[in-house]
Amino acid sequence: MSGAPDTTSHSSHRLGPLALGALGVVYGDIGTSPLYTIKTAIEWSGGAIAPEEALGMLSLIFWTLIVITSIKYVAVIMRADNDGEGGILALMSLLGIKRGRHPAIIAIGMLGAALLFGDGAITPAISVLSALEGLKTPAPAIAPYIVPLSVVVLIGLFSVQYRGTAEISRLFGPVMIIWFLAIGALGLAAVVQHPGVLAALNPAVGAAYLFEHGAAGFLILGAVFLCATGAEALYADMGHFGRQPIRLAWYGLVLPALVLNYAGQTALIVSEPPAASPNPFFDLCPAGLQLPLVALATLATVIASQSIITGAFSMTRQAIQLGLLPRIHVSQTSAESYGQIYVGFVNWALMALTLILTIVFRSSDSLAAAFGIAVSLTMLLTSFLMFVAMREVWNWSLPLSLLAAGLFVVVDGSFVAANMVKFFEGGWIPLVVASIIFFLMTCWSQGYVAMRAALERDTFPLADFIRKFRGKPRVQGCAVYLSGRHNVVPVPLLHNLKHNKVVHERVVILHVQTEQVPRIKAAQRVETQDLGDEFYSVTLRYGFMEQPNIPRALxxxxxxxxxxxxxxxxxxxxxxxxxxxxxxFKWRRFKMGVFEFLHRNAVPATEFFQIPPGRVVELGSQVEI
Incomplete structure (x- = not known):
């Protein structure tokens, strides 16, 4: 099977370019978190913190990056790939579908995907707002225009999605290299002046902060978690670059730059009264360079937002191929890069929600309360699936699996609990969005199973049908009937016979099958079986990351x-x-009614499978479920 790039297949001269690409696609979200993480922590602590409190926050941030990102995702969970692909849907497919449809694992994967959809609208809003808020430092008079400027940037970003990003994305890597070098250098300059902040790398400093501040210290974990909100993207985008390039970029540039910048912001807070540093990220920069830094930050946040939007497109296609969502129109925007796609419905829905959040909350501090809940819940669900992978894929012993996964569950659970405190301050928004998407997924998957079962009740074995019409007159041409199964007569064939009284001289029962791997090689795409008397069974096999094209395949x-x-x-x-x-049952009838609505408004099979409209004959029927 063809999969995504893996570390074993990369020569040294390809590792660098792939790591550069990973910087532009994978690290935009986590790479722009210094814009708002410490700023939010200060705001949530009341706006005035002592030096020892600043060191405690830095220690918590550092060890969050180490435990969650470096160990859990980069070192451990990236080993659990589905033929090179990562992300919670790929992990769900690996554990729940390939090994038999386990309802609990399927539900966890669906819920995790729904939560990421809910988070997808918050990331562009908080990222762009936090970047443009940097204008307040060199130009305070511009403060009333921050929200309108953010709205303009976001509208422009979503409006160009239909054109694809194949060309501009080549600049993402170089821009992010400049970004990480810049924020690392700013942090290093402050640390050199106040090297005592490096004492915060001792985990005891963070632990002491939590114990001494009790409930207040625990609540700050919600702000601290913002430093790791992009960690899930490392895993989800693994299929584009492979493990080794992502790991090289993280350990070689991203992690050192982030740690230096967080340490530099802390050094600034320790050395100056908190009131004099309302935005420690931009205050690190000399006054003459603050406007260029705002411009660079805006570019970086646009790149981070672009990665989130593209990820939402890819996850939508995965969900469709896995049978979790109805067919939605998906456009390929690049002939060279398979990952370059555009999903109009998702794009405009995300834009509408992002603009509403930007206008209602009006600042990155306000949006921070809504930001962490969805991601922390997804990370917690990933930890549960990771335990299953440890046992069933890696064959770890039960004690070792419980120890490793249990550690991550405790850490993730702590972040979830800390974020839940902000539920009524905006945290409910991504949860409501995720709940709606999860409900639609369950309606579609359950309704589709019920519809398939009802259709099979109205037909009979294909072998009996072939024997019945052996030797009887046929009409010229080839008739292709799309069917979910090969061993029964497709309902459209029965209706064609009933109404038109004809059987074509060559009949093809065509089944499009989505495999639990990302991609299928062209040579393995088509499988044909001669059933006798000019009846044929043809299977077209696609990976869950691929867009079917029936004419091309045939x-x-x-x-x-x-x-x-x-x-x-x-x-x-x-x-x-x-x-x-x-x-x-009223509840089931309601869910089936939702399925009927989704089915009626889904993209027709002929359009989704890219069949020429002039070659299609549609035959209507009614199905009771």
Whole structure:
């Protein structure tokens, strides 16, 4: 099977370019977190903190980066790949579908994906706001225009998505290198003047802060967690670059730059009264360079937002291919890069929610309360799945698995609890969005299973049908019937026979199958079985990261296939189903009603599979579920 790049396949001369690409795509979110993490922690602590409190916060931030990002994600969880692909949906597929559909694992994966969708609207808003808020330091008079400027930047960002980012994304890596070098240098300059802040690297300093401040110190964990909100992206984007380039970029540049910048901000707070440093990130910079730093920060946050948007597009396609969402129109925006896609519905929905959040909350400090809940919950769910991977994939012993996964569950659970305190201050927003998406996913997956079962009740074995029509007159041409199974007669074939009284001289039962791997090689795409009497069974196999194209597969990728297809002589027969919910249970009937709505508004199978409209015959029928 073809998968994503892996460390074993990279030569040394490819490792550098891939690490550069990872800097531009993977690290935008976590790389821009210094803009608001310490600033938010100061705000949540009341706006006035003593030097020892600043050191305690720095210690918590440092060890969060080490435990959550460096150990959990970069060192451990990236080992649990699904043929090179990462992310909670790929992990769910690896553990829950490949090894038999385990309902609990499927539910965890669906909920984690839904939470990431909910978080996807917050990241662009808080990132762009925090960057433009830097203008307040060199130009205080511009403060009333921060929100309008942010709205303009965000509208521009979402409006150009349909054109793709194949060209501009080549600049992402170099821009992020400049960003990390700049923030690292600013932090280093402050640390050199106050090297005593490095004492915060001792974990005892952070532990002492938590014990001495009790509940107040625990609540600060919600702000501290903001430093790791992009860690999930490291895992989700693994398939684009492979483990080794992502690890090289993290340990070689990103982690040192982040630690230096957080330490530098802390040094500034320790050396100056807190009131004199309302925005410690931008106050690190000399006055003459603050405007260029704001411009660089804005570019970095746009890149971070772009990565989140692209990730939402990719996750949508995965969910569709895994049968968790209805078919949505997906456009390929680049012939060279498969990951360059555009999903219009997701783009405009994210833009609407992002703009609402920006206008309502109006500052990065206010949005911070809504930011951490969704990501921390997703990380907690990933830790539960990681325990299953330790046992079933890596074959670790039970005590070792409980010790390792238990540590991460405790840490993640602490961050979830700390973030939940801000539930009524905005934290409810991503949870509501995630709940709606999770509910739609369950309605679709359950409804689709019920619809398939109902269709199978209305048909009979294909072998009996072939025997019945052996030797009888046929009409010219090739008829292709899309079907979910090979061993039963497709309902559209029965309806064609019932209404038109014909069977074509060549009949193809076509099944499009989504495998639990990211991609399938072209040579392995088409599988054909001769059923006799000019009846054929054809399976087209796609990975869950691929967009099916039936004509292309039948004409160009049917290597070794005994059939040769001429689109001008081929008709595709598909069913146009009307769903009628009939369950006696009100809640199930309601869910089936939601499924009926989603099914009615989904992209038609012919469009999703890219079948020429002029070669399609639709036959209607009604299905009770």
């Amino acid at each position: 004409i160009l990728e049917s290597i070794g296939c005994p059939l040769r297809f001429n689109m001008m002589d081929t008709s595709f027969f598909v069913g146009r189903l009307s769903i009628l919910p009939t369950s006696a």
